[in-house]
Amino acid sequence: MKSAWLSIVLVAGCVDYMTPDPRDTLASLPSDVPTPADNPTTPEKVALGRALFWDPILSGDRDVACATCHHPDFAYGDGLAVSVGVGGRGIGPVRATNLDAPRTPRNAQTVLVTAFNGLTLDGAVPAEEAPMFWNHRVASLEQQVFGPIKSDAEMRGTSIPEEQIVDVIVARLAGIPEYAVLFEAAFGAEGVTPSTLAKAIAAFERTLVPTDTSFDRYMKGDDDAMSTSAIRGMHGFIFQGCARCHNGPMLSDFKLYELPIPATHGGPEVLGEATGKFRTASLRMISRTAPYGHNGVFENLSEVADFYHNIPVTTPLLEGDVEPPLGGGDDLLAFFEALSDGAFDRTIPDRVPSGLSPGGP
Amino acid sequence: MAEATPEEGSRFTVLRAPDTITVGLGAALPMFVIYEFPGPLANVTLGWDIHAHAQVVASAGAGALHLDGSRRYHGKLGAGVRGFPWRRGPLWGQLGFGLNGYVERTGIVLPERRVSATDLGAQLTADAAVGVAVCGWEVAVGFDFILVPTRYYTSYTGDESLPNRGMAVAWIGRQL
Numbered sequence: 001m002k003s004a005w006l007s008i009v010l011v012a013g014c015v016d017y018m019t020p021d022p023r024d025t026l027a028s029l030p031s032d033v034p035t036p037a038d039n040p041t042t043p044e045k046v047a048l049g050r051a052l053f054w055d056p057i058l059s060g061d062r063d064v065a066c067a068t069c070h071h072p073d074f075a076y077g078d079g080l081a082v083s084v085g086v087g088g089r090g091i092g093p094v095r096a097t098n099l100d101a102p103r104t105p106r107n108a109q110t111v112l113v114t115a116f117n118g119l120t121l122d123g124a125v126p127a128e129e130a131p132m133f134w135n136h137r138v139a140s141l142e143q144q145v146f147g148p149i150k151s152d153a154e155m156r157g158t159s160i161p162e163e164q165i166v167d168v169i170v171a172r173l174a175g176i177p178e179y180a181v182l183f184e185a186a187f188g189a190e191g192v193t194p195s196t197l198a199k200a201i202a203a204f205e206r207t208l209v210p211t212d213t214s215f216d217r218y219m220k221g222d223d224d225a226m227s228t229s230a231i232r233g234m235h236g237f238i239f240q241g242c243a244r245c246h247n248g249p250m251l252s253d254f255k256l257y258e259l260p261i262p263a264t265h266g267g268p269e270v271l272g273e274a275t276g277k278f279r280t281a282s283l284r285m286i287s288r289t290a291p292y293g294h295n296g297v298f299e300n301l302s303e304v305a306d307f308y309h310n311i312p313v314t315t316p317l318l319e320g321d322v323e324p325p326l327g328g329g330d331d332l333l334a335f336f337e338a339l340s341d342g343a344f345d346r347t348i349p350d351r352v353p354s355g356l357s358p359g360g361p
Numbered sequence: 362m363a364e365a366t367p368e369e370g371s372r373f374t375v376l377r378a379p380d381t382i383t384v385g386l387g388a389a390l391p392m393f394v395i396y397e398f399p400g401p402l403a404n405v406t407l408g409w410d411i412h413a414h415a416q417v418v419a420s421a422g423a424g425a426l427h428l429d430g431s432r433r434y435h436g437k438l439g440a441g442v443r444g445f446p447w448r449r450g451p452l453w454g455q456l457g458f459g460l461n462g463y464v465e466r467t468g469i470v471l472p473e474r475r476v477s478a479t480d481l482g483a484q485l486t487a488d489a490a491v492g493v494a495v496c497g498w499e500v501a502v503g504f505d506f507i508l509v510p511t512r513y514y515t516s517y518t519g520d521e522s523l524p525n526r527g528m529a530v531a532w533i534g535r536q537l
Contacts, residue, residue, distance in 0.1 A: 015477050017468035018430025025471050219473045228467075231478035235430050235467045 049204025387532025
């Protein structure tokens with residue numbers, strides 16, 4: 001009898017290891033943040049960038065800041081399917097209550113971890129080439145800064161032409177003594193220019209990297225960091241093929257794909273453009289950044305899992321049945337939580353140099 | 362020790378030796394979305410006649426499921442009633458309940474490290490089966506419906522919130 005029990009224990013103790021295709025593996029984030037050669041991060045730039053990030057003076061009508069749609073209360077997103085920039089009031093979903101305010105065509109991605117955009121299993125791309133936005137239309141955090149500032153729906157409004165808005169903002173900043181001091185501390189004699197404006201905000205955004213998540217700690221050797229459920233979810237995630245695209249340290253291959261994302265929740269409201277090629281979303285901090293999809297059509301991660309479960313097989317990418325893995329979706333959600341539980345900077349400044357309300361009205 | 366009265370003796374009827382003992386080998390096909398792969402199954406069923414057309418049955422079974430990177434070993438203890446439409450006829454149908462326990466090992470080799478986890482769980486099931494018994498052999502199919510699932514399925518709210526509705530089983534048995 002004793003030997004029988006011993007046999008059972010030995011058999012049950014065997015672990016069958018899955019070895020994913022080298023292209024389908026996952027990895028922890030490195031500790032060093034990629035930085036452009038011409039914009040090394042300094043405390044002075046970060047302090048200036050933080051002030052600019054929160055200051056609505058960067059918008060045409062002084063009513064929208066970067067932080068309006070990238071707010072720490074929403075993990076540096078806004079909790080909306082598609083963002084409401086100009087014409088909105090408040091923070092988060094309440095901004096959608098103004099039905100007259102224009103909607104941006106896409107979901108606001110979190111700024112957290114964007115310092116590592118472009119990092120794949122092939123390695124990091126130079127910070128100057130890091131892909132930005134859902135369709136990778138610009139490269140580097142520095143260049144990304146000007147996109148929302150120039151967008152009429154996001155920050156510019158209609159009172160200032162697109163070709164003038166950056167110069168107008170630079171002139172505004174130069175006229176505020178406190179900003180003049182901050183720019184001089186960060187950039188010396190270079191002063192307030194479009195370039196230093198962008199570099200300061202980018203430097204601040206490169207600090208918005210959460211501490212190690214449970215996944216990172218587990219990958220770095222902490223055996224207790226991930227729950228059994230999360231590990232089962234990770235196994236199912238890889239086994240079912242999710243890691244064909246959501247791979248590497250960022251859980252994104254940073255490639256563009258066209259998927260049959262629905263345009264609506266089923267009601268009359270069209271959330272945003274439904275077609276086109278968009279990047280594989282990073283799954284870093286994914287549990288904190290609902291809703292999902294480039295047009296925010298998926299309200300929660302269960303809906304995303306169901307989308308992939310029911311998706312028509314139209315491309316080789318999606319061959320095979322993608323389903324919620326082991327134990328149903330709960331394990332998958334536990335794995336996503338393990339990718340999302342890092343602590344991050346939740347500081348909301350009391351004031352900004354312009355004297356406007358931090359983050360906008 | 363005083364002898365049991367006839368009335369007391371009837372209370373112990375169930376403890377008498379079984380009237381039938383059947384051992385079986387077959388396959389388990391869990392309706393667990395990822396486990397759409399059958400695994401081997403072995404079981405033994407004890408039957409006590411309680412009526413010309415009915416038996417009380419108790420069963421025990423064990424099986425294993427395997428897919429790349431995951432192995433699940435499961436065992437079941439069950440009890441139920443087996444009915445025979447015809448007295449000693451070849452056909453039978455069965456309804457019962459079971460307690461299914463499992464241990465699962467998961468492993469992945471990633472470049473940074475080997476990932477592994479062990480999971481234990483149990484489910485309460487209601488089961489139904491039908492079979493044909495001829496010349497001491499039986500062929501049967503059944504399904505174990507999960508009544509009380511294990512601790513998963515509390516967060517996920519999508520279409521597949523209860524993908525593991527149960528496990529289909531099929532076996533060939535030999536009456537001893």
